[in-house]
Amino acid sequence: MKILVIGGDGFCGWPTSLHLSANGHNVTIIDNFSRRKIDNTLNTKSFTDIKTLDERLQKWNTFNNIPIHYIEIDVAKEYSKLKDFIESNKPDTIIHLGEQRSAPYSMKNDETRSYTVQNNLMGTHNILNIIVEVNPDIHFIHLGTMGVYGYGTVSDTIIPEGYVDVKMKDKHGVEKPVNILHPSYPGSIYHMTKTQDALFFQFYAKNWGLKITDLHQGIIWGLHTEETKLHPHLINRLDQDSDYGTVLNRFLLQSVCDYPLTIYGSGKQTRAFIHIQNSVQCIKLAVENPPKKGENVKIFNQMTETIQLNTLANTIKALYPKTKVQNVTNPRKELDENSLEVENKQFLDLGLEPIYVNNRDYLDELYNAMEDYKDNFVDANMLPCSFW
Ligand code: USQ
Numbered sequence: 001m002k003i004l005v006i007g008g009d010g011f012c013g014w015p016t017s018l019h020l021s022a023n024g025h026n027v028t029i030i031d032n033f034s035r036r037k038i039d040n041t042l043n044t045k046s047f048t049d050i051k052t053l054d055e056r057l058q059k060w061n062t063f064n065n066i067p068i069h070y071i072e073i074d075v076a077k078e079y080s081k082l083k084d085f086i087e088s089n090k091p092d093t094i095i096h097l098g099e100q101r102s103a104p105y106s107m108k109n110d111e112t113r114s115y116t117v118q119n120n121l122m123g124t125h126n127i128l129n130i131i132v133e134v135n136p137d138i139h140f141i142h143l144g145t146m147g148v149y150g151y152g153t154v155s156d157t158i159i160p161e162g163y164v165d166v167k168m169k170d171k172h173g174v175e176k177p178v179n180i181l182h183p184s185y186p187g188s189i190y191h192m193t194k195t196q197d198a199l200f201f202q203f204y205a206k207n208w209g210l211k212i213t214d215l216h217q218g219i220i221w222g223l224h225t226e227e228t229k230l231h232p233h234l235i236n237r238l239d240q241d242s243d244y245g246t247v248l249n250r251f252l253l254q255s256v257c258d259y260p261l262t263i264y265g266s267g268k269q270t271r272a273f274i275h276i277q278n279s280v281q282c283i284k285l286a287v288e289n290p291p292k293k294g295e296n297v298k299i300f301n302q303m304t305e306t307i308q309l310n311t312l313a314n315t316i317k318a319l320y321p322k323t324k325v326q327n328v329t330n331p332r333k334e335l336d337e338n339s340l341e342v343e344n345k346q347f348l349d350l351g352l353e354p355i356y357v358n359n360r361d362y363l364d365e366l367y368n369a370m371e372d373y374k375d376n377f378v379d380a381n382m383l384p385c386s387f388w
Pocket of ligand 1: 245
């Protein structure tokens with residue numbers, strides 16, 4: 001299949017591109033290198049030594065028969081360039097991993113709020129708009145987030161995959177069943193853009209019959225996939241700073257670097273998690289199982305387990321006894337404590353084999369990989385610097 005990966009130089013996009021390429025797909029990357037540029041503005045860098053996209057691809061293309069190529073386009077700003085490219089490239093599938101994905105960064109100040117809305121909503125809308133014009137048969141896959149559902153909206157529920165059955169009263173007071181998108185409860189500007197994307201998708205699927213898949217992903221952990229492990233030039237980025245670093249990877253690298261784990265608030269927040277290897281497998285499954293034309297937007301919960309943050313910290317403490325923890329005043333407006341159960345039957349039915357956090361091999365692999373990059377630890381970026 002011919003696949004465009006937008007954001008193919010990023011933390012999800014790079015290993016996704018390699019995984020699809022390794023499985024025989026013809027991949028082209030579109031990227032504007034915004035993640036690398038934002039690192040510079042935040043005075044931080046990937047914990048791992050990542051190569052330029054040119055160097056990465058030069059190496060990958062020695063491993064694989066079908067080379068991956070790339071083109072630099074800002075999908076939110078360069079509409080004509082993007083349209084011309086999609087017209088000439090003729091992809092079967094477009095995977096959009098090019099949104100600004102940090103909740104703290106999106107809440108940092110008025111400029112980052114504005115940038116996140118402009119980048120995420122314009123980018124997503126431009127692609128949909130072009131698909132209608134160029135080829136409505138293109139399958140569009142978007143990386144959404146578990147955070148759109150909110151936490152603890154209705155106690156003791158299991159979060160369904162995108163839709164809920166509700167009853168609405170007609171004018172005679174008779175209750176009638178309807179199936180609707182799960183109500184949105186975003187906790188940041190970033191999460192809000194994902195909830196607004198969902199309305200774009202519903203409208204474009206209904207009006208033009210576009211084939212759209214939205215992946216509501218949990219917090220990724222891990223670094224390596226089968227493909228990124230093949231050579232040091234292929235290594236993935238690993239965000240360590242308090243804006244882009246995510247909780248499990250940060251806890252582990254803090255332990256490696258003898259820095260006390262930064263538990264925000266009570267540590268009783270429960271979140272959904274998925275290993276990066278499982279994440280790329282899910283995207284491949286989504287590519288190979290598109291919705292039919294005219295069907296509802298296909299929504300998957302792309303996660304494998306839910307864990308409370310204190311449990312996570314205790315697991316790391318038990319495995320790596322030198323670990324210390326600290327309780328940090330929560331910089332975010334979020335529930336101090338929540339329970340979370342999530343339905344993920346669709347990917348399991350398609351054959352996904354979950355990698356769980358209590359799988360010692362995967363945690364050790366990550367811990368050992370981090371040991372090699374201890375010199376890249378930036379102490380100054382560990383405590384929160386975005387507050388809301
Ligand atoms: N947290 C800590 N200590 C830290 C960092 C975070 O206690 O050092 C806490 C946060 O307060 C929060 C939880 O850990 O309760 C998760 O925070 P996070 O930064 O790991 O993840 P989040 O901001 O929710 O966003 C990340 C990705 C985002 C993705 C989302 C999936 O950046 O792109 O959409 O995870 S989910 O959280 O399921 O919506």
